[in-house]
Amino acid sequence: MVVGSTMSLPMIADHGSESMKEKYLPDAYAGKTLFCFAITEATAGTNTIRINSIATEKGGRYFxxxxxxxxxxxxxxxxxxxxxxxxxxxxxxxxxxxxTLFIVDMKTKGVSMTPLEMGVVLPEQQFQLFFDEVELTEDDVIGSIDKGFDILF
Ligand SMILES: Cc1cc2nc3c(=O)[nH]c(=O)nc-3n(C[C@H](O)[C@H](O)[C@H](O)COP(=O)(O)OP(=O)(O)OC[C@H]3O[C@@H](n4cnc5c(N)ncnc54)[C@H](O)[C@@H]3O)c2cc1C
Structure with a gap:
């Protein structure tokens, strides 16, 4: 299993809604779908508290x-x-x-990426990910809005 799925799937299994578990887990555990795990930012590595990526609520949707x-x-x-x-x-x-922990479909409008040069040869490639007004709903939230930190650590 890829590292992102290894990080992500237990959080969905332990804290996701029943419909979320049904939607994602069977295919993911069968290796048919893959997850990446996206926490690190250019100015927030170990210091997760300082992440700036933000989902803003507008009319019941999150951007x-x-x-x-x-x-x-x-x-x-x-x-x-x-x-x-x-x-x-x-x-x-x-x-x-x-x-808040969101599951983002990588095909959603507003998701883009560029590969990173890591300076060492690694089996997997690293990327910078960008989110531009990516539309999400509460159905995409693992656990509760504003309460993701306790799930993480
Ligand atoms: C090959 C590779 C793959 C990765 N894959 C992913 C991924 O899939 N998803 C993802 O989100 N991230 C990923 N990362 C990012 C990785 O998790 C971060 O590099 C890590 O969180 C450290 O952040 P940083 O590099 O900004 O270092 P910093 O946070 O700047 O820390 C640098 C060093 O200082 C030490 N340090 C920091 N604060 C303190 C302190 N208060 N006291 C003492 N020491 C301290 C740290 O332990 C570290 O050794 C990957 C990194 C690498 C190298």
Whole structure:
């Protein structure tokens, strides 16, 4: 199994809705679909608290904007588990509030990527991922809005 699926599938299995589990897990565990895991940003590696990718709610839908870096096998992936903010870190009471985990279909309008030169030979390629007004709904959320940090760590 690719590293992104290894990271993502347990979170869906443990915290996803029943319909989400039915939709994603059988094919993913059978190796028919692949996930990448997207948390790292250019200015937020170990320091996840400072991620800036943000999904803003408008009329019951969420619009994701931002970018991720070092994302392994993004080109081969059907879906990304994206760690985003739904509230900026500057406005939350606790630094760990306001994180939401979204499943993003890589074919969604507004998702793009560029390969990264890593300087070493690796079996899998890393990418920078970009999100430009990527439209999502609550059905794409693992767990609850604003409560993703507890699932992550
Ligand atoms: C081959 C490869 C594949 C990757 N694949 C993915 C992927 O699929 N998805 C994804 O989201 N990310 C991926 N990453 C990114 C990876 O998870 C990050 O590199 C990692 O989180 C560290 O972030 P950073 O490189 O920005 O380092 P930084 O956060 O800048 O840290 C640099 C160093 O400083 C140390 N450090 C940082 N803060 C402290 C502190 N307070 N006290 C002491 N030491 C500290 C760290 O341990 C580290 O050794 C990949 C990276 C590589 C190299």
């Amino acid at each position: 994701l904007n931002g970018s991720k870096t070092f994302i392994t096998s993004a080109d081969e992936s059907d879906y990304a588990l994206v760690v985003a903010r739904t509230q900026p870190h500057t406005t939350v009471k606790r630094k760990t509030d306001g994180f």
